[in-house]
Amino acid sequence: MTTHQLNLPEPSSLPGEPDSEAFPYYFVGDEAFPLMENLMRPYPRRQLTDEKRIYNYRISRGRRSVECAFGMMVSKFRVLETPISCKIDNVDVIIKALCVLHNFVRKQDGTLSIPAFEHPRETIIEIPIVNNVQPDRSRPSNQAINMGNRLC
Template sequence: MLDLPEDKILPGTTGPALQYVLVADEAFALHKHVMRPYPNKTLDIEKRTFNYRLSRARRYVECTFGILSNKWRVLHTAILVNPDFATEIVKTTCVLHNFVRRRDGLNCNDELLTSDLPTLPNCNTSRPSNAINTRDLFKKYFMEEGKLEWQHNFI
């Protein structure tokens, strides 16, 4: 199982506490710890805003991993070791990457490795109401307390 932190109240709100989630795309099933976009059928402004913010988070993660994997070639392919050891390898590359960035400065010429990830089959599993509720609470947060002034310029 995932060793995620305890649920937390979002900044600027009084609750409820929300669980930590992983950002995902449409290929993944909605789960209480996996946030995927709303389906692209007649989306209102709130759902489009949620999808946009989720997409920005996914792109940030993908770009960061691309830079990291370009520097550390062990991340170019599947890491065929015990999962605990794979976790240590990834953590180690992060520590080394941060060390090199501090040593070389933030203006070093990192190149983004853009290799297409394989498309995963769409898993049409039932969506627990808890996951739907969590996604709706994040949607509400992005329209209120967590709203960015410029977010509607991109929707």
């Protein structure tokens, strides 16, 4: 994530702020991850204001939703319980196939939920696999801090 190889879409306005400066796309992590420009995390638990507590709840809820979806996939497809031992190109295809199968099964069961907002097909991106990325343990940049504060 630190080498900008993920081919993320260009920054865009935040909902409710159509005239404001564009906001870059980002990933959400828990407290174990460093705060970076493309990785938002909750505020530390000491000295939280009500505003920061609400932000922490909302950002953690988004992360938990992804973890829950992955947990459902793992329970259906045991191959996800351990590292997949095959070529990286094949892993990419396997993961995509499992996502399609998961959605197909949910649709057949009548439990598929359609998000209220869907990106047009042109904005769907493929995220390449990035190997051997070492976490950045330095202090977060002012830009990353300002981005977190703006989301808050």
